[in-house]
Amino acid sequence: MHLVLQDLANGILAGGILAVVALGFSLVWGIMNIINLAHGAFVMLGAYLTYQLFASFHVDPFLSLPISFVVLFTAGYLLQRYLINWVVRAPILTTFLLTFGLSLLFVNIALIVWTGDQRGVTTAYAGANFTLAGVTIPWVKLYTLLAALVITGVMHLWLTRSKTGRAIRATSMDIGAAQLSGVRVAHIYSIVYGLGAGLAGVAGTLISMSYAINPNMGEPFLIKAFVVCVLGGLGSVQGALVGGLVYGIVEAFATQIDLYIGTQHISGSGLQDAIALAVLLIVLIVRPTGIMGKATA
């Protein structure tokens, strides 16, 4: 029984981070109709930024959260404003490939700057954990989960209450009407893409505290972000949160699969992408609008 509880706890802890990864991806997809294949690279850059600040200046990773956000928001804003905006309304293939190309650029820059070696942010409190009802929970992961919840909460409030947030939502509903009401679409798009990158950066910081860092670390998160969006429904904060937690739990249990067929050893932990694809296909075929039932674009 306590094994099941342990898996459940691991799933929820991982799911909180996935929710933050997916939130930025979901905003860009839902509002701009762009599948941002560079999203995983932004996660990776956020993680390296945190690593570098920690390694060079002993900055606590939690203090890096706002720095990651600001740096990647700015980078994302400029990228959208001066590059992606040229093809933002093109057929999906174009934006797909453009963001793939950007991703390739970032990953390779990271390879040159930080090499392919595995890095880690090892804080003094990294190994500490506590046990509750037989379930072991690392403090770091609990704090990152709390940080993830706070971040999604703040995003939700900002999108619903602030003037810019409402302009963003208006743009996603009806571009023409938003433009007529004085919304500058190019600017709004840049803010949204900046937010997507900023949130990815924040997620990267959170990830850096519990996982190894390397230039290719973003790719699995990209696919998972997509699956989380499909699970939770597109473009909504609640969707990303629920989808992230559900996917985190599903993955935590699926990776525990461990069986032998003849001499062939089948281990769920080596099949993360296959699990993601299976979840994706099942959801798309059984319930195309996601478990939250939100309309998809």
Next chain:
Amino acid sequence: MTAQTASASGVALRIQNVGMRFGGLWALSDVTFDVERGSVLGLIGPNGSGKTTLMNVISGVYRPTTGAVRFASRRIADVPTHEVCQLGIARTFQIVKPFASLTVRENVAVGAMYGRYGAKRSTRASFERAQELLEIVGLARVADRAASDLTIPDRKRLEVAKALALDPDVLLLDEVMAGLNATEVDEALELLRDVNRRGVTLIVVEHLMKAIVSISTTIVVLAEGKKIAQGAPADVLASPQVIEAYLGSRWVKRQEQLKIIEAERADAARVQPPDAHA
């Protein structure tokens, strides 16, 4: 002529107690009539009376909530969309759907390739058939243009040619004359008569009363989803029920238009906040 006495061989299509519900609204209820082989059936009724819904049921796009449409004893609803044309039923769409990147001739040829006799036609034969049809509908002069370049009347013609390329026994025409001027309407009517003379049964939905009266052998009138009259054009139009349905609806429409105009004026007077549309 009544459905009961008509011999089976004389009936092309049987519409039996067809009802169609969208949410809580019955767009069609208990509609029954037969379509005689070789006839031209005009389907009229005020806006929202269920004409296009009925066309969609007949062509198998919608599955009726109650009743059935039978063609040669098969229930249309049981036939997948891409096989309906194999039975010998073709339709045009109110909103024309050409394949934009293909030429006009290619658009029609695709119908000839995959329609009822498509399996027996080579690519070359399909193009020859397309050329014949383009001459019949008067589009031969623009055969090599991209379909996206056509004018509205020409797009309607293309829609008819594509449907004819399927070699149908029954052709459903949904407002092919909307947006045409008087001369173009006359040309279109001539085209339809020509098609009918070739043995194709026509079901025509049209707003232009003059056009429909001049071409139809039988008229069915729908109002609020129910059949309120059926018969020869002159008899149907003289029926008090039909007159009431039309006048009544026109009066209501006028009232609605007045309301919209008033609402717009009131709106314009107000200053809208930037996220009023959110």
Next chain:
Amino acid sequence: MALLLLVPLGHNGYIEIVFRNILMYAAMAYGWNLIGGYTGYVSFGQVAFFGIGAYCSAVLSAHNIDNLFADVALACVVTALFAVVVGLPVLRLKGHYFAIATLGIGLALSDIVANLDVLGASSGLAVHHVDEPHFYVYYYAMWLVALGSMLGTYFIARSKLGFAFVAIRENEEAAAVLGISATRYKVIAWAISGMMAGSAGAVFAPANGFLDPSIAFSADSNIFPIVMGILGGVGTVAGPFIGALILAGANELLQKYFIKIHTLFFGAMIVLVVLLLSRGLVWLFGLKGGARTWLKSLTAYKA
């Protein structure tokens, strides 16, 4: 294309491999073009077919069957079967969903193969190949695969089949009304496109002599053909070959002179192709109005 027959006569092993790669990518670009260009289903999973084809050869080789015809034949059968089985659910998806699901197929297959001991798992397995002086065999085999893909595309584009594909791309509902079963023809398009990529993989495996999941399902083999298809011209017969010649050639040069950062250049190249030439060279060559029309096309999708 015929000129490329002369390449092995130079007896330069390096040049031969460069051109063999160009031919390999061309065949894959033709495969992608059929489903992504003609049928309008933007697939990011062509590498799955390539990998399956490559592993077909590896399995045959493990059973001491080393015959390129058998390799290609088996690859065609298996990829076509795979396309039908996976295509029936996946081809119901559209747009972004189809793109990501296909991207997932390649990654998932790579995962699965990496866990299958019979296929050498993640450490890979050796594939028999002929001795060095006879390497031209693989070159000519790849040439035939590329030529077959090109001719296949040429004839399909002019056949009933090709018109069904384009009709589906333009409007699936309207195609159905004209008697085209979208499901059937989408699966056919995907199966043929898979056979092209699979055949390229089947020849690649023995030529390379070794196979592991990261080689068989590499991101390069996945994305290169798409960019080539776009650079040359989506939905055209000549496009994929032109694109493959230019991009694969450029890639080889970059790899030779900037070994460490050539992927960086490749990323930049993709960005430039997408921003400047997204309608392809075939379109550009036939362009009326010259530079002005081209410049105007650049801002067509701006917000």
